[in-house]
Amino acid sequence: MTAVAVSPRVRALPLRCRNCxxxxxxxxxxxxxxxxxxxxxxxxxxxxxxxxxxxxxxGPSLWRYREWLPLEGDPPYSPDTGFTPLVEVPxxxxxxxxxxxxxxxxxxxxxxxxxxxxxxxxxxxxxAAFGLxxxxxxxxxxxxxxxxxxxxxxxxxxxxxxxxNLEYGKVVGTSVYAPNLVRIRxxxxxxxxxxxxxxxxxxWGIVNVNLRSYYGEGSKTFAFEIAEQLGWRFxxxxxAPMAGGSLVSKLGKGFREFLSAGLVEGELPxxxxxxxxxxxxxVRLVERGDGQLIPEIPDTIARSIAIGSPAxxxxxxxxxxxxxxxxxSVSDAELVRGILLLAETAGxxxxxxxxxxxxxALELARQGHFRPNDxxxxxxxxxxxxxxxxLSGSLGEAPVLAPRLRDVADLVARTxxxxx
Amino acid sequence: xxxxLSLPAVLTRLTDGARTxxxxxxxxxxxxxxxxxxxxxxxxxxxxxxxxxxxxxTFYLNDEDIRFTGGFxxxxxxxxxxxxxxxIAGG
Numbered sequence: 001m002t003a004v005a006v007s008p009r010v011r012a013l014p015l016r017c018r019n020c021x022x023x024x025x026x027x028x029x030x031x032x033x034x035x036x037x038x039x040x041x042x043x044x045x046x047x048x049x050x051x052x053x054x055x056x057x058x059g060p061s062l063w064r065y066r067e068w069l070p071l072e073g074d075p076p077y078s079p080d081t082g083f084t085p086l087v088e089v090p091x092x093x094x095x096x097x098x099x100x101x102x103x104x105x106x107x108x109x110x111x112x113x114x115x116x117x118x119x120x121x122x123x124x125x126x127x128a129a130f131g132l133x134x135x136x137x138x139x140x141x142x143x144x145x146x147x148x149x150x151x152x153x154x155x156x157x158x159x160x161x162x163x164x165n166l167e168y169g170k171v172v173g174t175s176v177y178a179p180n181l182v183r184i185r186x187x188x189x190x191x192x193x194x195x196x197x198x199x200x201x202x203x204w205g206i207v208n209v210n211l212r213s214y215y216g217e218g219s220k221t222f223a224f225e226i227a228e229q230l231g232w233r234f235x236x237x238x239x240a241p242m243a244g245g246s247l248v249s250k251l252g253k254g255f256r257e258f259l260s261a262g263l264v265e266g267e268l269p270x271x272x273x274x275x276x277x278x279x280x281x282x283v284r285l286v287e288r289g290d291g292q293l294i295p296e297i298p299d300t301i302a303r304s305i306a307i308g309s310p311a312x313x314x315x316x317x318x319x320x321x322x323x324x325x326x327x328x329s330v331s332d333a334e335l336v337r338g339i340l341l342l343a344e345t346a347g348x349x350x351x352x353x354x355x356x357x358x359x360x361a362l363e364l365a366r367q368g369h370f371r372p373n374d375x376x377x378x379x380x381x382x383x384x385x386x387x388x389x390x391l392s393g394s395l396g397e398a399p400v401l402a403p404r405l406r407d408v409a410d411l412v413a414r415t416x417x418x419x420x
Numbered sequence: 421x422x423x424x425l426s427l428p429a430v431l432t433r434l435t436d437g438a439r440t441x442x443x444x445x446x447x448x449x450x451x452x453x454x455x456x457x458x459x460x461x462x463x464x465x466x467x468x469x470x471x472x473x474x475x476x477x478t479f480y481l482n483d484e485d486i487r488f489t490g491g492f493x494x495x496x497x498x499x500x501x502x503x504x505x506x507x508i509a510g511g
Contacts, residue, residue, distance in 0.1 A: 019476070031430050031506040036465055036477050038507070193480060196505045200429045293475060295487050309485065311507035314475055 009074040012129040015039040015213055018315075028130045028205055030212035038311075039213045041070035049261050052232055062118055062221035068257055070217045075125035077154045080110050081117045082221050086229035086377070091345040092358075096365045098374035102235070103342070104226055106381050107350050112149040112173065113383035114142035114304075114351075115222060115247070120150050120207055122218035127156070127205035134204040135211075136160055138195035140188050140243065140304045141170030142351075142382050147207055148177035159204060161191050166303060169386035187298060189309045208244075216312075219247050223254025226377050227264050234264055237325065237370065239272040239361045240379040241353040242282045243305035245316030247379070248273050252319040269377075271320050272369065273327035274360030276300035276352075279308055280329035285317040287327070293317075301332045301390050302352040304382055326369050330359040336394055338362070339384060349384035357381075421496050423451050426503045427462075434462040443502075448479060449492030451502060466504065467492075476507040 012026040019037025030039055049067050058064035062082025063075065085105045092101040106115035120143070127135050136159035137147045144160045151158035158179035162171070163186060175181050184191045192209075199206040207215050227234055234255060240248045248271055258264045275283045278300030285293050293313040298306035310316070320327055330338070335352055338359030343349050350357075357378055364370065384391075401407040412420060425441045432439055441459075445451040449471070456463025467473055472492070479486045480503040486494045496502070 029430060031428065033430050033433065036428075036430070036474065036506045038476070189485065190483070193478070193483075193485075193503070193505050196428070197426075197503070295485065297488070309478065309487075309507075311476070 009076055010125055010129045011072045012126045012214060013041040013043060013070045013072065016042045026129070028126070028132060028203075028210045030210050041213055041217060043068070043070075052228075052263055055228065055263075062121060062218065062225075065221055065224045068217075068220060068224065068254070069122055070214045071122070071125050071129060075121075076128050077124045078117075078121040078150050081121040081150075082109075083225060084109050086226060087346060087348065089346040092378075095341075095345075096361055096370055096374075096376060097372060098237075098365075098370050098376050099372065100375045102226075102230075102375075102377045103346050103348055103380050104222065104377055105348055106222070106379070107348055107354065107383040111153070112142070112145035113386065114146060115219070115379075115381040116142040116146035117150070118221050119143075119215045119218035120146040123205070123207035123211040123215035124150050124154060124156070126211050126214035127207075128154075130205065132203075132205035133157070134159065134202075136195070136198070136204050136206045137208050138162075138188070138191045138206070139174075139208075140306060141166045141174075141386065142304050143208060144174040144181070145170065145386075148174045148179040148181070151179060152177040159198070159202075161195050161198070163188050163191055163303075167387045167389050169388060170304075173386060188307050189295075192307075192309075216246050216250055219250035220254030220257065222247070222379065223251045224258060227255065227258050232264050234266055234269050235375045235377045236267070237270045237272060237374050237376045238379065239274055239357055239364070239376065241305050241357045241381055242273040242275050242313075242316055242327070243307045243310065243353075245282050245310040245312035245314075247381070249312055249315045249319040251379075252323060268323060270325040271323040272325045272361070272364055273316060273320050274357045275305060275327070275329045276302040276335060276356050277329040277331050278302070279306045281308060282310055282313045282316050283327040283329045285313060286320050289321065291317075301387075302335055302356050304351060304387070305353045305356065326364060326367075328360040328363040328367065330356060330363055334359040334363075336390055339390065340394065342380070343384070348380060350380045351382040351384050351387040352390050353382050354380040354384070355390070421446060421498050421500070423496050423500045423502050425451065425455055426501065428504060428506055430506070431462060431465055431504075434465065435459050446495065447492060448481060448486055448494045448496060448502060451496060452479075452492065478505050478507060479503070480505065
């Protein structure tokens with residue numbers, strides 16, 4: 001392992017095992033030495049928490065919630081990530097049979113256009129706290145983009161491992177930042193296993209492996225922002241895509257933390273999870289309700305969420321069921337229609353995972369999971385320009401005309417009145 | 421059958437610092453039992469009280485996840501490599 005001087009400006013919090021409760025010092029280790037369970041940061045319960053007004057007076061980034069992030073002091077990297085728009089989409093409400101619908105739009109997240117910017121902002125500052133001079137990840141694409149971009153800005157070398165079949169946009173959106181990018185013949189689950197071995201061997205800060213305890217906490221800011229942007233209240237239901245299963249359980253944790261801090265009152269939202277049918281181990285776990293995740297070999301175009309052996313799958317299913325929510329999966333054809341519907345109703349172009357989220361919300365509505373007075377937030381976690389291949393053959397060809405007004409007039413006359 | 425077992429670094433304090441262990445048995449479960457017998461503190465980290473694998477610890481035999489090949493009943497051959505990896509996050 002190569003280590004540089006530990007940043008004097010930032011410290012990482014100590015850790016506690018989620019399974020057995022064993023406590024350890026802060027370290028770039030995500031696994032409990034006692035039981036191999038996942039470690040989570042230990043926050044000082046007596047720490048001073050800010051008021052709504054104090055939070056609102058801070059800058060528009062995820063660091064406005066710094067008391068709930070696993071770092072103390074002054075994180076040196078990625079100061080601008082977070083605080084993406086919460087956009088109301090009135091035209092989706094009747095389609096879901098609910099009162100109101102919003103999109104939490106991380107398709108425009110800074111800097112790499114997915115919600116993975118949030119988790120990397122937390123992890124790369126943990127790397128700084130530990131003096132790690134190299135970062136990396138195993139990724140289905142979005143995390144690769146986020147690590148590469150934020151490492152470039154921080155001036156840190158990065159080693160990034162991805163499956164060899166990712167969309168062109170995801171690969172270019174990583175390699176443009178000049179990391180050490182490695183394509184692995186195999187699925188994401190193969191890449192993930194390899195990276196666990198890489199982290200052990202080289203001692204790098206692999207954000208979703210040995211820095212995972214800190215990384216995951218960044219996801220909570222998605223929930224904090226939803227509550228603040230709704231005017232310090234909760235929606236009644238939230239629909240989120242599921243890959244490794246971390247986001248949905250961290251959403252629940254984030255909402256609970258704001259409730260217990262007294263920042264928001266009322267009922268916690270029901271959590272709903274969305275997956276593609278070609279890789280839906282968490283949906284099937286929710287449906288079975290037995291607690292034993294059965295891994296799958298992914299077969300879907302929703303590559304960003306194609307994780308057949310999701311590490312947090314059991315926690316995600318538990319969070320969903322405890323919240324009173326449910327989960328649904330949709331076919332590749334349905335997810336493409338979801339992408340198009342979101343674009344046409346919200347003016348937001350999302351990637352395949354976002355298509356899964358909206359299409360699954362429609363499926364949940366069809367199954368009767370929503371109520372007429374529900375206020376629903378859809379978590380849109382990535383940008384459609386990264387996965388344009390998914391729309392191949394789904395969009396009509398634009399007409400090509402000569403530069404003559406008469407030709408345009410003919411075309412307008414042929415176009416149906418509702419489209420004009 | 422003789423198999424090489426590779427452990428995550430976090431467990432090596434239970435094996436006197438050894439990252440790899442030579443072990444024997446006809447199945448993955450037998451191999452784990454062999455190792456558990458020789459390193460009593462390591463055993464409970466690899467399997468539960470009923471002798472089943474934990475959901476958050478994954479075994480790979482020659483890079484194949486054993487959950488797809490029969491779990492602890494998966495047959496091993498001489499020279500196989502068994503890798504133990506704690507569950508890790510998505511991406």
